Amino acid sequence: xxxxxxxxxxxxxxxxxxxxxxxxxxxxxxxxxxxxxxxxxxxxxxxxxxxxxxxxxxxxxxxxxxxxxxxxxxxxxxxxxxxxxxxxxxxxxxxxxxxxxxxxxxxxxxx
Numbered sequence: 001x002x003x004x005x006x007x008x009x010x011x012x013x014x015x016x017x018x019x020x021x022x023x024x025x026x027x028x029x030x031x032x033x034x035x036x037x038x039x040x041x042x043x044x045x046x047x048x049x050x051x052x053x054x055x056x057x058x059x060x061x062x063x064x065x066x067x068x069x070x071x072x073x074x075x076x077x078x079x080x081x082x083x084x085x086x087x088x089x090x091x092x093x094x095x096x097x098x099x100x101x102x103x104x105x106x107x108x109x110x111x
Contacts, residue, residue, distance in 0.1 A: 001044065002036045007051035011043040018045060026050050046098075049107060055087070058095040 001008055007029035009018050022028050029050040030036055048054050058064040058075070065075045078084060078097055087096040 001046075002031055002033055005051055006053065007031050007047040008036060008039070009045045009047045010039050011045050013041060013043060015043070023047075024049070052101050052103070054099050054101055056095075056097040056099075058093075058097075061093040061095065064095075 008031075009023050009029065010020060011018050018024075020028060024047070026049075029047040030039070031050075046053060046055070056078070061075075068075045075095075079086065079095055085098040087098060089096070
């Protein structure tokens with residue numbers, strides 16, 4: 001992941017999110033293979049802000065499809081695009097789409 005330019009955050013096994021104080025800061029973002037190797041046995045998350053990525057995280061497909069449609073966005077088309085990068089959880093009605101942001105773009109708010 002770090003070779004692909006992603007910044008990582010450790011997530012303890014069996015937990016849904018990070019528990020390290022300051023995990024969301026740039027200082028705590030894991031960016032080297034040496035640091036990443038220390039995560040052996042840990043789950044990982046992507047520190048989007050520190051690697052220029054963002055994610056559309058769909059927790060309920062029908063609701064997300066309706067809201068995105070009202071914004072002029074076709075969720076089905078995004079999911080079926082040949083170049084889409086998806087993180088799959090295996091849970092029904094969920095999806096995560098990963099995007100690399102253009103350089104210099106303002107950080108996007110969470111919705």
